[in-house]
Amino acid sequence: MALNAIADAVPPWAEFRRIGARAAEVDAVLVRRSGSFTRLFELEVLHLADEVNVYERARGKTLPTCCPDRHINADSSFCLGLRAGEGINSATAAAWWTKLHAFLLCQETATETGLWPSGAQLSHGDAGDVELLAEQAAAEAGAGAAYRDAVEFDIGPIAAGLSKVNKATGRLRNGRSSCLCGRKHRTGKPLLRRECQRLGCPIELELRRRAEVDRFWRSMSSLPCCGTMLECPLKATAPSS
Structure with missing residues (x-):
């Protein structure tokens, strides 16, 4: 099962707790390149159907509830990469953690600068x-x-x-x-x-x-802009105050 494989590959920067057959909690604090620590990320991991999805446990506490430019989907799940949550097993679980690590570091950059790191993303959707x-x-x-x-x-x-x-x-x-x-x-x-x-x-x-x-x-034009990114296309469709 995917969560078993993920549990067996937990890295030092994360604490993993099972809370059910298809659910787990993750607390993560990462070390930046500068040597300083990130914020505490309190996450929920759900194995739904054939895919593992990650969310912030308290939606909107640390990250926007939705921001395509920050790779947070409309349902608040994280986009860790193209089909990153599929086919996770003992051979691929470490790579899943690596993707989550990169995603969270990019979120810190986005919070502080309003920009997603160059070269650290794949185009949205198809x-x-x-x-x-x-x-x-x-x-x-x-x-x-x-x-x-x-x-x-x-x-x-x-x-x-x-x-x-x-x-x-x-x-x-x-x-x-x-x-x-x-x-x-x-x-x-x-x-x-x-x-x-x-x-x-x-x-x-x-x-x-x-x-x-x-x-x-x-297709995303009806979503509200979270206002955290400098160049988000949703700003153009956001209603004026």
Whole structure:
């Protein structure tokens, strides 16, 4: 059972208490990189169906009850990563604790700065799956760094290539031209855009990721903004006081 595996892998920074067959409590205090301690996080862990979910025990005591920008879902569960709560066993439980550790440290940064740490997140919703595909495609093209620049800062050749995509088809124009992502044949010859498309062009995937991100935030527009983040898209939809 997932909670048994989690209990067997408890790290030094957490105290784990079973309170039922499918529920447990966790008290966590982490050490920051500076050597100082974080706040005490009082958490609830529930094994629901085939997934383990984590919540703050007293919702809203230390963290917002909901904040997509802080990876706290509408039901107050924590988003520790793509499908992080699924398939937990003795081989994967330590990785689950590692994800929870990173999540809580990021929450401290978000509380203090209003920003989520750069490079410490995956796109929300279905965009996360697309981002993973794009990262793999970019790595195969030798453009991993350029892809991260496009995602995080909207700069570089991947970001610039978005203007060359036909929005109606989602494909780069001029399929007989060399692909703008820089992917090459094994011989070193540049791949044509139509050839790159069949392999998954990171430019086209990035356009698709951005569309999925926009769709996600539109689906969240009815949620109230918690007001703790500097650049949260929900601020634009929050009613004025």
